[in-house]
Amino acid sequence: MSQTKPNDEQSISLVTELIGLPIENAIWNAAGALCTTEKELHNLGQSQSGVILSKSCTLDPREGNPLPRYWCSERAPFMTINSTGLANQGYKFYGKMGYQLSAEYDKPYIISVSGLSIEDNLNIIKELQGKCHAIELNLSCPNVIGKPQIGYDFDATQDLLNQVFSIPELNTPLGLKMPPYFDLTHFDQMADIINQFPISFITCINSLGNGLIIDPIEEKAVIKPKNGLGGIGGSIVKPIALSNVYNFRKRLNSKIDVIGCGGVRTGWDVFEHILAGATAVQVGSQLVEEGTSCFERIQKELKEIMRIKGYLKLEDFRGKLQSM
Numbered sequence: 001m002s003q004t005k006p007n008d009e010q011s012i013s014l015v016t017e018l019i020g021l022p023i024e025n026a027i028w029n030a031a032g033a034l035c036t037t038e039k040e041l042h043n044l045g046q047s048q049s050g051v052i053l054s055k056s057c058t059l060d061p062r063e064g065n066p067l068p069r070y071w072c073s074e075r076a077p078f079m080t081i082n083s084t085g086l087a088n089q090g091y092k093f094y095g096k097m098g099y100q101l102s103a104e105y106d107k108p109y110i111i112s113v114s115g116l117s118i119e120d121n122l123n124i125i126k127e128l129q130g131k132c133h134a135i136e137l138n139l140s141c142p143n144v145i146g147k148p149q150i151g152y153d154f155d156a157t158q159d160l161l162n163q164v165f166s167i168p169e170l171n172t173p174l175g176l177k178m179p180p181y182f183d184l185t186h187f188d189q190m191a192d193i194i195n196q197f198p199i200s201f202i203t204c205i206n207s208l209g210n211g212l213i214i215d216p217i218e219e220k221a222v223i224k225p226k227n228g229l230g231g232i233g234g235s236i237v238k239p240i241a242l243s244n245v246y247n248f249r250k251r252l253n254s255k256i257d258v259i260g261c262g263g264v265r266t267g268w269d270v271f272e273h274i275l276a277g278a279t280a281v282q283v284g285s286q287l288v289e290e291g292t293s294c295f296e297r298i299q300k301e302l303k304e305i306m307r308i309k310g311y312l313k314l315e316d317f318r319g320k321l322q323s324m
């Protein structure tokens with residue numbers, strides 16, 4: 001009979017708890033990354049992704065912005081840019097997928113919602129009650145022409161949340177997808193707003209809005225919409241993502257989980273997000289580039305790091321970033 005040593009890989013757990021549920025693997029997809037179509041959602045179900053998270057949805061299906069609207073290059077593998085423009089199949093499709101996905105896969109299904117107005121958001125949230133395990137309300141899409149990111153407007157965010165939490169039938173856990181903040185007073189102000197509500201989690205961060213990547217050979221922007229402006233992702237955003245996780249974790253009440261998202265390519269990146277205080281970690285650009293096999297690889301890498309450091313579970317190091 002083989003004896004399990006305390007630092008064997010089998011005895012290392014990546015279980016996390018979110019929305020009151022134990023989740024087998026604390027690593028899953030970022031909204032927008034390979035999660036728009038039925039096939040993509042099933043692929044996530046079949047993969048090692050801990051959760052199936054949908055593309056942000058609107059009231060009606062949308063084609064999104066003109067192509068090319070996503071760019072990643074071997075010339076600069078540390079950054080991506082996208083201006084998908086909320087291409088999605090409409091909230092009814094993502095609601096219906098809930099029954100299928102829950103019947104087939106033993107993992108939570110979270111629907112990302114990004115209505116084009118307050119009224120749309122309220123209607124979609126009402127209609128999705130009971131059709132998923134949680135909703136991630138996107139306050140930070142940078143790519144819809146003429147629509148500002150609501151998360152940068154503190155009064156508008158307060159107003160939206162007042163109205164969302166007045167929905168009488170609301171009983172599905174609600175999280176928020178945040179834009180990146182860069183000023184400590186903004187963390188203070190936004191945390192004061194979030195702490196007023198029974199919010200289950202926030203996800204930090206969305207892409208860095210309205211970046212510009214230029215191809216100097218062609219003397220052109222690399223994507224078409226908005227004269228080349230789009231959301232920046234990839235390794236380059238990791239320090240901002242970590243700072244947002246850390247700063248919100250310090251300011252939010254302990255019932256609100258913080259999910260890390262931004263610059264996650266390897267097990268080390270996940271380790272850093274969790275040290276900064278993340279309950280779980282999402283993968284965006286790397287998932288698009290590598291496909292769903294990235295989850296198994298990253299999990300393996302994280303377990304190896306934990307083995308070497310003598311950690312058996314995520315709580316052993318979550319939020320334990322030391323000062324110099």
Ligand code: RRO
Nearest residue numbers: 083084085086141143207231
């Ligand atoms: O669809 C998009 O262009 C998009 C969205 Br909704 C978002 O939240 N973040 C992003 O980088 N792209």
